Amino acid sequence: MPCWIDTHCHLDAPELAAHRPAVRAAAAAAGVRLCVIPAVAQGNFEAVRAAACEGNDAYALGLHPLYVAQHGAAALEALEAALAAARGDARLVAIGEIGLDAFVPALRAPEVWQRQLEVLRAQLRLARRFALPVLLHTRRAVDAVLHELRRTPVPGGIAHAFSGSAPQAQAFLNMGFKLGFGGACTFPRATRLRQLAASLPAESIVMETDAPDIPPHWRYVDAAARAAGKVPPPNTPAELPRIGAEVAALRGVSAGEWARQSSANALAALPRLTPLLDAA
Numbered sequence: 001m002p003c004w005i006d007t008h009c010h011l012d013a014p015e016l017a018a019h020r021p022a023v024r025a026a027a028a029a030a031g032v033r034l035c036v037i038p039a040v041a042q043g044n045f046e047a048v049r050a051a052a053c054e055g056n057d058a059y060a061l062g063l064h065p066l067y068v069a070q071h072g073a074a075a076l077e078a079l080e081a082a083l084a085a086a087r088g089d090a091r092l093v094a095i096g097e098i099g100l101d102a103f104v105p106a107l108r109a110p111e112v113w114q115r116q117l118e119v120l121r122a123q124l125r126l127a128r129r130f131a132l133p134v135l136l137h138t139r140r141a142v143d144a145v146l147h148e149l150r151r152t153p154v155p156g157g158i159a160h161a162f163s164g165s166a167p168q169a170q171a172f173l174n175m176g177f178k179l180g181f182g183g184a185c186t187f188p189r190a191t192r193l194r195q196l197a198a199s200l201p202a203e204s205i206v207m208e209t210d211a212p213d214i215p216p217h218w219r220y221v222d223a224a225a226r227a228a229g230k231v232p233p234p235n236t237p238a239e240l241p242r243i244g245a246e247v248a249a250l251r252g253v254s255a256g257e258w259a260r261q262s263s264a265n266a267l268a269a270l271p272r273l274t275p276l277l278d279a280a
């Protein structure tokens with residue numbers, strides 16, 4: 001069976017946590033060998049570590065820009081302390097999820113944007129100090145994140161849920177990053193993203209679900225159906241092999257070949273996954 005790695009999966013999220021063993025078992029049955037579980041705020045550092053231990057998976061620690069209002073000096077100090085405490089923990093593979101969000105209007109207010117920048121910069125410095133790659137959130141903020149990476153180079157990582165242009169993709173690749181592709185590229189109308197998924201160098205893409213978010217098109221519930229009372233089911237890591245097969249088809253390779261290639265790319269982006277995969 002092909003071996004897939006879900007490089008971005010919020011298994012501690014409330015939508016999934018209540019029945020996480022079943023969710024993880026379904027993903028394993030579908031061929032997902034490893035999940036990387038990123039943190040979003042100080043309050044879930046312990047939850048992502050516990051979820052990773054429970055499922056034989058990996059985790060990351062970081063402060064997500066959507067929750068910037070919670071990220072005062074104490075949160076950055078807590079992150080630093082948690083990273084120091086996890087130095088010997090093989091399951092800690094990255095700093096994340098960190099980055100910038102210019103999609104949510106309130107987060108673009110000048111003083112909030114400034115705080116987003118400060119929190120990102122502090123975490124990029126921690127990535128250098130702890131020699132860890134980063135998992136980047138770049139929604140509507142790809143150029144701004146690239147600018148920060150040029151100011152503060154880090155040991156690579158993943159531009160998660162990448163949805164930028166070809167030149168922006170190339171800029172990340174030039175800095176040693178991989179690009180995370182998931183459910184968004186399964187939508188027939190996502191022509192630019194599908195074109196990139198088809199044409200980027202084979203070694204540049206890693207696969208992810210971002211569960212419980214970003215459902216693939218076959219699980220999408222549109223606004224009209226939601227208004228009519230249909231509740232969208234949470235996305236889960238078990239969708240990864242089908243999403244991966246879509247990307248494989250776009251690229252004209254077999255699903256098995258793409259599983260092998262995209263998993264090798266994940267190990268290159270997050271080297272600490274290698275011993276975990278050997279043990280999984």
Ligand SMILES: [Zn+2]
Pocket residue numbers: 008010038097210
């Ligand atoms: Zn995420």
